[in-house]
Amino acid sequence: MNTxxxxxxxDKWLWAARFFKTRSLATQEIGKGRIQVNGQDAKPSRDVxxxxxxxxxxxxxxxxxxxxxxxxxxxxxxxAQALYEETPESIARRDExxxxxxxxxxxxxxxxxxxxxxxxxxHLAEWNRWSASKE
Numbered sequence: 001m002n003t004x005x006x007x008x009x010x011d012k013w014l015w016a017a018r019f020f021k022t023r024s025l026a027t028q029e030i031g032k033g034r035i036q037v038n039g040q041d042a043k044p045s046r047d048v049x050x051x052x053x054x055x056x057x058x059x060x061x062x063x064x065x066x067x068x069x070x071x072x073x074x075x076x077x078x079x080a081q082a083l084y085e086e087t088p089e090s091i092a093r094r095d096e097x098x099x100x101x102x103x104x105x106x107x108x109x110x111x112x113x114x115x116x117x118x119x120x121x122x123h124l125a126e127w128n129r130w131s132a133s134k135e
Contacts, residue, residue: 006070007047007048007070008047008048008070008071008072009044009045009046009047009048009072010026010037010042010043010044010045010047010054011023011026011027011030011044011045012026012072013048013067013070013071013072013083014026014029014030014035014056015074016071016072016073016074016075016080016083017071017080017084018074018077018080018081019056019058026044029056030042030043030044031044034056034057034058035054035056035057036054036055037052037053037054037055038052038053039053039055048067048070049067049070050067050068050069050070051066051067052066052067053065053066054066054067054084061093061094061097062093063086063090063094064086064087064089064090065084065085065086065087065090066084066085066086066087067083067084068082068083068084068085069082069083070083071083
């Protein structure tokens with residue numbers, strides 16, 4: 001970890017804090033506007049300082065974290081987790097989103113199989129041909 005007065009690029013910090021697997025992924029997400037620093041859209045080269053408030057949108061969940069340390073090197077997970085502190089509001093939103101996802105999952109995820117095969121389609125067509133509908 002660097003001294004508190006050091007500055008680190010935002011893309012490096014996100015990578016070092018293990019929000020993204022690679023720096024290029026972090027840069028892409030910043031470019032798409034999914035990362036905000038202190039309420040403003042940021043560029044990958046923006047310096048991150050201790051005390052900054054970073055909002056990271058991952059999927060439908062927005063995580064709000066406070067920077068507690070800066071580092072330009074990616075270390076073990078416990079060291080990476082020491083670089084930030086997630087706000088209680090962010091934790092509550094994430095837990096609520098997880099609860100909603102558990103209670104009402106995406107309907108398309110319930111489909112066990114994909115498209116019917118040619119054999120399945122023939123079977124369905126034959127079944128429709130012999131159905132008891134009056135026409």
